[in-house]
Amino acid sequence: MRICVYTVLLGGYDTLLEQVVAANSKADFLCFSDSQNLVSETWRLERVDPLLPQDLHRSSREYKILGHPVLQQYDVTICIDASVLLRSTPEQIVAQLLPEEFDMALLAHSYRDTVLDEFDEVVRLNYDDRFRVYEQLTDYAVHFPAALDARPLWGGMLIRRNTQHVADAMRIWFYQVLRYSRRDQLSLPFALQAAGLTPHVVELDNFQSELHEWPVIAGRKVVQGKAPAFAHGPMVAELRRAVQRIKELEAQLADCEPAAVAALRNRIAQQAAEIEEGFAERVRLEQNIEGLRRRQWELEYVAARRSSMSRRIRKYARALAVKLTRGRLLAGKR
Structure with a gap:
């Protein structure tokens, strides 16, 4: 050839x-x-x-x-x-x-x-x-x-x-x-x-x-x-x-048999339900988080009040001790 x-x-x-x-x-x-x-x-x-x-x-x-x-x-x-x-x-x-x-x-x-x-x-x-x-x-x-x-x-x-x-x-x-x-x-x-x-x-x-x-x-x-x-x-x-x-x-539509369309719709409905359920769960969790934050704030407020009261008590006790000490000294001089 x-x-x-x-x-x-x-x-x-x-x-x-x-x-x-x-x-x-x-x-x-x-x-x-x-x-x-x-x-x-x-x-x-x-x-x-x-x-x-x-x-x-x-x-x-x-x-x-x-x-x-x-x-x-x-x-x-x-x-x-x-x-x-x-x-x-x-x-x-x-x-x-x-x-x-x-x-x-x-x-x-x-x-x-x-x-x-x-x-x-x-x-x-x-x-x-x-x-x-x-x-x-x-x-x-x-x-x-x-x-x-x-x-x-x-x-x-x-x-x-x-x-x-x-x-x-x-x-x-x-x-x-x-x-x-x-x-x-x-x-x-x-x-x-x-x-x-x-x-x-x-x-x-x-x-x-x-x-x-x-x-x-x-x-x-x-x-x-x-x-x-x-x-x-x-x-x-x-x-x-x-x-x-x-x-x-048309070729794409031909691939969409009734059973396939029904299955797709079921899947969409399932995902929609999952999304709705997830949304409800998110709302519940956010409410719990808000409650915990409020409780945290209350505890922090009480702790702050107690800390402030404790400082005032210690200050009063120191002042009282000073007065008592001065009183004893004056009594001794007499």
């Missing part, structure tokens, strides 16, 4: 990462680039021209999604983002992620639940012109709602067999990127559904695994990936979010 790992670099958006694992692999490593000065120790460079010179982002997607004629000689290709560093050889990656019964393998998105969430993030981060993003969102919400409810897929690593079924799905995907948002993760689930291609979806951390690390960025021109921000959105998107929230609430 012939395997090729390839990446795309147009317009100097990224620097080229050297792939150390290439030394231990029989796979070819190809980089498609428009640069005349790019050099590498681990990549074979293929000089290409951008399909759309004024839109390098979509131009790079031509090679990422559709590939290149030179790739037709390979049985399996692994397309990686330029900021992905492989930790395992291509042979190990294919063996682990692409079972024989699948023509394509993808990683599930690690930190978003639905494609609709991905749309929101693209707009929030200004990754594309939101007028076009909202047009795509409206189209999917009206005609292809299942594409919005799908689990988003990470586009940083695409593992594909060289089959006609895969080629058909990739053509649909590329048309979506040309027509709508350049953020290809928005249209990937739709393209797979439209082509009837079921990929092997792997639950693997997008950022770091035993197979790869991402993003390893050096000198990326981030501004090229941004778009102007505007604050508005289509009503149909809000309706889709409302429908999704209703489904979530």
